[in-house]
Amino acid sequence: MPKITLPDDRVLEIPEGATGLDVAKMVGKRLAKDALAIEFEGKVQSLTLPIEGDGKVRILTFEDEGGRDALRHSAAHIFAQALKRLYPKAKITIGPSIENGFYYDVADLKVSEDDLRKIESEMRKIVDADYKIERVDWSLDDVKAHFPDNPFKLELAKELAEKGCKLTAYKQGDFIDLCEGPHVPSTGYVKSFALTKIAAAHWRGDVKREALTRIYGTAFPSEKQLKQWQKLQEDLEKRDHRKLGRKLDLFTFSDLVGSGLPLFTPKGTTLRDELVKFSEELQIRGGFRKVWIPHITKIELYKKSGHWDKFGEELFLVKSQETSDEFALKPMNCPHHAQIYASRPRSYRDLPIRYMETTTCYRDEKSGELSGLSRVRSLTQDDGHVFCTMDQIRGEFENIMRMIKDLYSTLGMSFTARLSFWDPKNKKAYLGDANQWERAQDIIKSVAHELDLDHFVAEGEAAFYGPKIDIMVRDAFGRHWQCATQQLDFAQPSRFDLKYTDSDGKEKTPVMIHKALLGSIERFLSVFIEQTGGRFPLWCAPEQARVVPVSEKFVEGALGLVDVLRKGGIRAEIDDSSESVSKRVRKAQIDQVNYILVFGEKELEGDLQVRTREGEVFGPVSVEDFKQRLLREIKERK
Ligand SMILES: [Zn+2]
Ligand SMILES: [Zn+2]
Known part of the structure; x- marks a missing residue:
């Protein structure tokens, strides 16, 4: 047994x-x-x-990926069965489960959104019939017999047979499909499902091959879970940062400038600047000092640093018309910062040396991979590098981790720290000596414990040059984003021959720590815009107050108030358009302005009635008190 x-x-x-x-x-x-x-x-x-x-x-x-896949792949078969009943001429190709659902690619099929509802009804009948889903052993001849006019299935089966794979099929009622499984035991398991989208696809993802129709769908073990998921999709769509970016006038793209190269409007720039200012404040408090570097460099720098090989075709090259020098737009900042370190002799007493800079890097990503602010070709990092001794890395990791904690708790976002260590079974793949690695990883682990971080160890995820901590930020929808990072580097200091004189008079090589708090500002903004839905906290909101004069007569007084607020350090605007007061108040709320001040007779006398974007009203309050209240809120970054 x-x-x-x-x-x-x-x-x-x-x-x-x-x-x-x-x-x-x-x-x-x-x-x-x-x-x-x-x-x-x-x-x-x-x-x-x-x-x-x-x-x-x-x-x-359903809590396990394997369980979800079995359920959703079974839903894909149910879809195919329903489809063949309604569209006997359609040729089914492949129908895998994917994250959040499944799809099925079909040839010789034209359907509309309305047709999807009909297919869903047919699927419901199949689920209600609760057919057993059984595995059947097949030969190539079986495939030919069952799919006489389906070249796609035949191509797959031939390939599998050539590789020596055993062919299997799964059967449910009158439907059978070439498939290696796994599946749930019967169609009745697929209690809740929906077909969600129609898209274009190509056989094998190859544009030179047959055009196919891709139908997306999803399935859940209960109606309640499906409804929750559908609600989440609606919310996500409303909060899509590309949509909100347009609606709130934060950033734009221009065909003339190029794809993946966002342009930030005054509002978007304010938001960016405020986030960067906060990050830089934390860094300066933590002993970092600002440096500045140009955005192009001779390619020799990257040949020496190793980035030439690493970035390859992602590098933008720039030719000088004056000299024969070849330049590249910088894809990273570390080699430049290393040159600042190398510009004078360093003693152990100078260490740690901490450089910071918020600066844009350029990487030539494939245009198909570009999307809103999530994937761009010009990405700005709140970058920084620490040069220190091995004995100092504990203090430095702690210092940086405290900044990260401060930043994300203020932003109302929680995170998990992934401790990315080497693969202990493949130590040869990493640079530097084993003792150094073990020691550094122990230090990183103890820092995670000491600062009480929610963390986990990921073996084999380290860079070849050193272990690192990746911060996975959780957003309002439970999605994870890699934002902040700090990485130890045993390689670059020796590549650039960086040195310091130790207390014993000997020359030694420092280690380097790369760090970013927000990571790529553009990518962080895409997360932050969706997290907040555009309701930015006061301290970073592009427009903090808007004054709405009740009539022409009060415009001058309203302008006076705007002026007082601006001089006090508050981002205030006026809306003196000809719309009704209630319409203008509504517009300010849609624009997510934090405080709205309707300006009339009383206000002219100095008593303000204040309305929040949520519609709460408070007052009367004097101009000075209102100003102080906002400044306090801004300072505390609430
Ligand atoms: Zn299958
Ligand atoms: Zn770096």
């Missing part, structure tokens, strides 16, 4: 031929009800298949 080991190390003896579903039932009723697939010796398989031999098993539910 096979012996299986459960995740909690319990060992169970199971009868010969017992399936995943049998195992799930032995473990627990509840688990058997939620089970969608089973992992046996690291491989996900259908619950209906027997467990063959001894090994580790894990029951997979």
Whole structure:
């Protein structure tokens, strides 16, 4: 009888031929009800298949990727079955599960959004029929017999057969598809599903090959989960930073300037500047000093630093018309900063030396990969480099990590720290000596503990030149974004022959720490705009107050108030357009202006009634008190 080991190390003896579903039932009723697939010796398989031999098993539910995939890939088969009933001439190709759902690529099919609803109804019938989903062994001849006029399935099957793979199919009711699984036991498992989108695709993702129609869909174990997901999609769409960027007039793109090269409007620039100012304040408090470097450099610098090979075709090259020198637009700042370090002799007493600079780098990303501010070709980092001794790295990592904590807690965002270490089974792939690595990783781990960071270790994720901490910021929708980072570098200081004179008079090589708090400002903005939905906190809001005079007669007084507020350091504007007062107030709220001041007789006398963008009203309050209140709120960055 096979012996299986459960995740909690319990060992169970199971009868010969017992399936995943049998195992799930032995473990627990509840688990058997939620089970969608089973992992046996690291491989996900259908619950209906027997467990063959001894090994580790894990029951997979919707909480596990393998469970979700089984459910959603089954939904893809149900879609294909429904489609073939309604469109017998359509040729189905491939239908994998993806993050958040599945798709199916189909040839010879024309459908509209309305048709998707009809297909969904047909899918519902298949789910209600609760057909068993069974695996069948196939030969190449079976594929030919079942798909006589489908060259796509045949091409796949031939390739698999050539590779020596066993061909299998999955059957449900009158439908059968070439497929290696895994699947849920029956169509009734797919309780809630939706077809979400129609898109264009090509066979094998190759534009030179047949054009296909891609239908996207998703599936959940319950109606409630589906509804929640649909609501989230609506919210995300409303908050899409590209949409909000246009609506709130924060940034724009121009075909003449080029793709992936955002232009920031006055409002967007204010937002950027405020975020950068905060980051720089934290760094200056932490002992960093600002430097400045030009944006082009001779390519020799990057040949020496190793970036020439690393960035390759991503480098923008610049030719001098005066000399024969070849230049590149900088893709990183470290080599420049290293040159500032190298500009004079350094003693151990000078260390640590901390340089900071918010500056733009240029990388020639493929235009297909560019998207809003998330992927751009001009990216600005709040970059910084520390040059220090091995003994100082604990203090430096702590110092930088405190800045990161301060920054993100003020921004109302939580994060997880990924400690990216080397792969202990492949030490040869890394530069520097083993002791140094072990020591640095121990220090990083203890810093994470000391600062009580939510963290995890990721072996094999280190750069070849040193271990690092990547900060994965969680946004309002539970999505993770890699923003801040700090990385140890054992390689660059020696490439540039950086030195300091130690207390014993000997010349030694410092280590280098790369750090960024916001990371790429553009990418961070894309996250922050979606996180806030454009409702920026007062301290970084592009327009903090708007004055709305009730009539022509009060424009002069309103302008006076704007002037007082501006001189006091508040970003105030006037809206004296001819719209009604209520319309202008509404517009200010849509524009996400933090405070709105309707200006009439009372206000002329100095008593302000203040309205927030949420519609709350307070007052009367004097101009001076209002100003002080805002300045306090700004200073505290609430
Ligand atoms: Zn399949
Ligand atoms: Zn760097």
